[in-house]
Structure formats: C-alpha cells, structure tokens
Amino acid sequence: MIELSDVAYSYGGAQLFTNLTLALTPGSFQFLTGPSGAGKTTLLKLCYGDLRATAGRVSLFGQDAATMSRDDVAMARRRIGVVHQDCQFLDHLPVAENIALPLQVSQRAAEADGNLDELMAWVGLSGQAQQRPPELSGGERQRAALARAVITSPDVIIADEPTGNVDWEMSQRLLTLLVELNRMGKTVLIATHDMNLIRAAKSQVSAHVLRLKDGRLQAGVAL
Amino acid sequence: MNARGTPGLRRALALLVGDPSADRAVPPTGFTARLTVFTAGAMAFLAVFAIAFSLATGRLADRWSSELARTATLRISAPADQADAQVGRALTVLEQTPGVATARALDDDEERALLEPWFGPDLPLDTLPIPQLIEITETAEGYDATGLRARLQAEVPGAVLDDHTRWRVPLVAAAERLRTLGWVALLLIGAATAAMITLAAQSALSANAQVIRVMRLVGARDTYIAGAFVRRFTLRSGLGAAIGTALGLVAVAALPDGSDASGFLTGLGFRGAGWLVPLLIPPLAAVTAFFATRAAALRTLRSQA
Numbered sequence: 001m002i003e004l005s006d007v008a009y010s011y012g013g014a015q016l017f018t019n020l021t022l023a024l025t026p027g028s029f030q031f032l033t034g035p036s037g038a039g040k041t042t043l044l045k046l047c048y049g050d051l052r053a054t055a056g057r058v059s060l061f062g063q064d065a066a067t068m069s070r071d072d073v074a075m076a077r078r079r080i081g082v083v084h085q086d087c088q089f090l091d092h093l094p095v096a097e098n099i100a101l102p103l104q105v106s107q108r109a110a111e112a113d114g115n116l117d118e119l120m121a122w123v124g125l126s127g128q129a130q131q132r133p134p135e136l137s138g139g140e141r142q143r144a145a146l147a148r149a150v151i152t153s154p155d156v157i158i159a160d161e162p163t164g165n166v167d168w169e170m171s172q173r174l175l176t177l178l179v180e181l182n183r184m185g186k187t188v189l190i191a192t193h194d195m196n197l198i199r200a201a202k203s204q205v206s207a208h209v210l211r212l213k214d215g216r217l218q219a220g221v222a223l
Numbered sequence: 224m225n226a227r228g229t230p231g232l233r234r235a236l237a238l239l240v241g242d243p244s245a246d247r248a249v250p251p252t253g254f255t256a257r258l259t260v261f262t263a264g265a266m267a268f269l270a271v272f273a274i275a276f277s278l279a280t281g282r283l284a285d286r287w288s289s290e291l292a293r294t295a296t297l298r299i300s301a302p303a304d305q306a307d308a309q310v311g312r313a314l315t316v317l318e319q320t321p322g323v324a325t326a327r328a329l330d331d332d333e334e335r336a337l338l339e340p341w342f343g344p345d346l347p348l349d350t351l352p353i354p355q356l357i358e359i360t361e362t363a364e365g366y367d368a369t370g371l372r373a374r375l376q377a378e379v380p381g382a383v384l385d386d387h388t389r390w391r392v393p394l395v396a397a398a399e400r401l402r403t404l405g406w407v408a409l410l411l412i413g414a415a416t417a418a419m420i421t422l423a424a425q426s427a428l429s430a431n432a433q434v435i436r437v438m439r440l441v442g443a444r445d446t447y448i449a450g451a452f453v454r455r456f457t458l459r460s461g462l463g464a465a466i467g468t469a470l471g472l473v474a475v476a477a478l479p480d481g482s483d484a485s486g487f488l489t490g491l492g493f494r495g496a497g498w499l500v501p502l503l504i505p506p507l508a509a510v511t512a513f514f515a516t517r518a519a520a521l522r523t524l525r526s527q528a
C-alpha cells in the first residue's frame with residue numbers, strides 16, 4: 001500500500017536517514033520505535049505525503065509520491081487516517097465537527113450519523129462533543145485525533161504517539177480500537193516510546209516492531 | 224456553450240455552489256468581512272455615478288451632434304417687392320451647393336408658429352418686416368460655409384447664413400471625450416475593486432494557514448478549500464455592491480431635476496432604461512470578487528503545497 005525504498009531525507013542540514021526501506025503491506029500491524037529525534041515523525045510524514053523524500057522512491061497506493069499532483073495527494077490522504085504528534089485541529093469548531101471533518105471534506109458527511117456518536121463514546125469524549133479543541137486536555141486531544149483518524153474507516157492508519165498523554169486504561173481502549181480495525185483488514189503503523197503498549201499489542205495481534213536509530217531501520221527488537 | 228467551456232463553467236459553478244458546510248471550516252473573519260463589504264459598497268456607489276456620468280455625456284453628445292447635422296437657417300431681409308425674387312435666387316444657389324441636402328422656404332404659417340410664443344396668435348405677418356426663412360439640412364459631408372456666404376453675398380444681398388449650431392462642434396468632441404473618460408473610470412473602479420478584494424482574500428488566506436494545513440491533512444482538495452474563501456468573498460462583495468448601488472441610485476434620484484434645456488449638470492440622472500444599467504453592478508462585483516478570490520486562493524494553495 002505504502003512503500004519507501006532507499007529513501008533519504010534531510011531538513012536542509014545533515015541527512016536524517018539514507019537508504020531506508022519500509023513497506024506497509026496490507027493488513028500489517030507495525031510499531032516504529034527509536035530515540036527522540038531519530039526521525040520517526042519525519043518517516044511517518046513521508047508515508048502520508050506531507051514531506052517529499054530527498055532521494056529514493058516513495059509509493060502511495062502504487063503512485064510515485066514525487067510525481068503526484070496536490071489532488072492526487074488529497075485523494076491518497078483520504079485512504080490514510082493520521083494521528084499527528086501535535087494533534088492539529090480547527091480550533092473554532094466543536095470537537096464533534098473536527099472528528100467528522102475527514103468525512104466532510106470527502107463529501108461523505110452522511111456517514112457521520114450514528115458512527116460519530118459511537119466512536120466518540122468509545123474514546124470517552126461523549127461529554128466533550130461541543131467543546132472547542134483548545135479547551136481539551138492533552139489526552140482528550142489525542143483521543144479526538146485518533147477518532148478523527150479512523151472515522152472514515154481508512155485503509156491505512158498512521159499514528160504518531162497516540163497514547164503519549166493518556167492513562168494505561170485509556171491507552172488499552174485506544175489500542176483495542178486499532179487492533180479491531182486491523183482485524184478488519186486495515187494496515188496500522190504506530191510510532192511510540194511505550195514498550196508496554198507494544199507488549200499489550202503483541203498479545204492480541206502479530207505486530208512487527210521496527211527501531212529507527214542513527215539513520216537506520218532495524219527489525220524485530222527484543223522487548 | 225462549447226464543449227471545452229463546459230467543464231470550466233462546471234468547475235466555476237462547483238466552486239460557487241460547492242459544499243456550503245466547507246465554509247464553516249474557515250473561521251469567521253469579522254474585520255476582513257466588514258472591510259470587503261465596505262469596499263464593494265463604496266466602489267459600487269462610485270460606479271453608479273460613473274455610469275450616470277457616461278450616459279449623460281453620451282446623451283449630450285448625441286443630441287448636440289444630431290442638431291448639428293440637421294440645422295442651418297438662411298435669413299433673407301429684403302424690401303417686400305424683392306423678397307420673393309431673392310428667396311427664389313437663394314434657393315437656386317442652395318440647390319447648386321454641394322453638401323446641402325435640402326433647402327426649403329418656410330411658409331407664413333410656419334413663421335407665424337415660430338413667432339407665436341412672443342407675439343401671440345393672429346400675427347399680421349404681411350404687414351411686418353419679418354425676414355423670410357429658409358431651412359437648410361446638410362448632407363453627412365456638410366457644405367463649405369465660407370464659400371456659400373461669399374456666393375450669397377454676391378447674388379442675394381439680403382441673405383444671412385446662420386449656422387449657429389456649428390460653435391458646438393468642439394463641445395460635441397468634449398462630450399464624447401468625457402463619455403470615454405466615464406467608461407475608463409468604471410474600468411478603473413472595477414480593477415481597484417479586484418485589487419482590494421485580492422488583498423483582503425490574501426490576508427484571510429494567510430491568517431488561516433493553520434486551517435488550510437489541517438484541511439489538507441484530512442484530504443481536502445484545493446477546490447474545496449478555495450471554495451470556502453471564494454463563496455465568502457463573492458457573497459460579501461455582492462452584498463456590499465448591492466447596498467452601494469442602492470445608495471448611489473437614491474443619491475442620483477435625489478439630484479435636483481432640470482428640464483433638458485438646463486444643461487449638463489441637471490441632466491446627470493438616468494433616463495428610462497438607463498435606470499437598469501446600474502443593476503448590473505452587484506452581479507459584476509460578485510463576478511469580479513469570484514475570480515479575484517479564486518486566483519488568490521489557488522495561488523496561495525499552490526505556494527503552500
């Protein structure tokens with residue numbers, strides 16, 4: 001679905017990584033770990049076309065990201081649910097509308113009926129539906145971001161530290177949501193520092209763990 | 224509508240009709256909104272006057288030039304016993320003059336009608352030394368007034384050629400120039416409106432960079448994002464222009480009314496169907512805003528890719 005081959009990236013200075021290869025195969029469940037500043041967020045941004053690789057080839061659903069038009073990227077994004085590390089919202093709209101935004105922009109607003117309430121209840125935000133995002137706690141924002149990422153039932157879910165600010169119990173609920181989606185055939189990639197989360201996931205699905213360090217991606221880290 | 228034009232039109236309409244819920248994605252910008260309404264209103268107000276000005280100067284130029292084309296008079300003051308002979312000679316001379324389309328002596332009834340406003344009816348014309356009048360109409364090329372005068376002087380001593388409307392020639396040219404200036408002013412008003420709306424749209428777009436970024440991340444296409452801005456500015460400009468046009472029309476209607484004769488200033492109002500011309504201003508302002516905002520939005524979205 002999404003493939004990076006021999007990809008390099010730099011923000012203008014030194015290369016963050018070179019010759020990096022990663023494949024999000026359909027139905028896979030993968031974790032990305034590594035020290036802070038290793039480039040995990042950067043790598044995820046390459047996966048959803050927010051950044052363009054400085055070398056190598058990134059393919060999004062069979063299309064070469066380097067040659068995709070802005071409309072092509074928009075269409076690819078509709079198949080990818082993203083939880084950003086810094087959870088960006090439209091601060092003037094209520095949480096419920098923010099969560100439904102991906103449906104809204106792809107003219108699928110009708111699908112929000114029912115699904116939206118159910119999803120908000122699952123992430124524990126039923127009471128916050130009409131609040132504005134700036135009024136939410138860090139953890140509530142993360143839950144809202146995850147709800148927004150999965151509302152369209154996208155083929156691929158990419159989450160950057162989705163459980164960084166929530167308690168253990170809530171992180172298990174969020175994990176369950178991702179595991180259920182994976183069982184429905186969705187592809188999942190999660191960047192996290194949380195080894196307990198990885199352990200919990202491994203007990204439910206066959207999850208692969210990748211470690212990004214010093215510009216290299218290593219597979220199968222022992223826990 | 225040709226085959227190539229249709230998708231373009233459909234895209235433009237989609238941008239306008241689009242999905243109004245997209246508009247909620249862009250936070251309300253009270254200040255820019257009020258500025259846009261005000262600008263469109265002020266410009267529409269000015270445009271009403273520019274149109275009134277152009278139409279009035281146009282009317283003036285038309286009237287003056289048609290009078291020019293029509294009239295010259297030959298006045299013959301001769302002793303009663305020579306009058307008929309001189310009129311006959313004058314008519315012969317005029318018939319032979321190139322550039323004179325018709326020459327016709329007015330009969331007594333017509334002369335009486337001309338004098339009636341001053342002397343009342345039943346004027347005993349034959350007992351008064353009233354000059355005989357010959358009405359001349361010119362061809363498009365016109366005649367040589369100096370040559371004609373010289374010939375008349377030699378052959379019809381009592382004749383005076385009065386081509387009094389000729390002094391208006393430079394005035395007609397001036398009126399036509401003024402009409403052109405009026406249209407140029409209208410064009411400038413339109414261009415200034417486009418420029419100001421572009422600036423307002425640009426500022427709204429850069430103030431909403433974060434909104435655009437979030438919309439992009441959830442898969443919004445450029446036309447969807449642009450549509451939210453385009454609709455907003457189109458509606459505001461149309462609304463502002465409608466208000467400005469209405470006020471402009473009221474102001475023109477309130478100008479002191481003068482008869483045709485009282486000249487240019489009091490003739491500034493609209494006549495008949497002319498009142499409908501300013502009604503084009505609001506839709507034109509909306510169309511201008513539509514294209515100005517669309518260009519600004521697509522340009523910004525391209526550069527923020």
Ligand SMILES: Nc1ncnc2c1ncn2[C@@H]1O[C@H](COP(=O)(O)OP(=O)(O)OP(=O)(O)O)[C@@H](O)[C@H]1O
Nearest residue numbers: 011012016034035036037038039040041042043085
């Ligand atoms: N926009 C940017 N411009 C320049 N440098 C950047 C930019 N974004 C990130 N970097 C740098 O790139 C490196 C990798 O950043 P990135 O956010 O990918 O790390 P990370 O692995 O996600 O870290 P963390 O675990 O703390 O989230 C960091 O050194 C960071 O300073």
Ligand SMILES: [Mg+2]
Nearest residue numbers: 040041085160
């Ligand atoms: Mg990060």
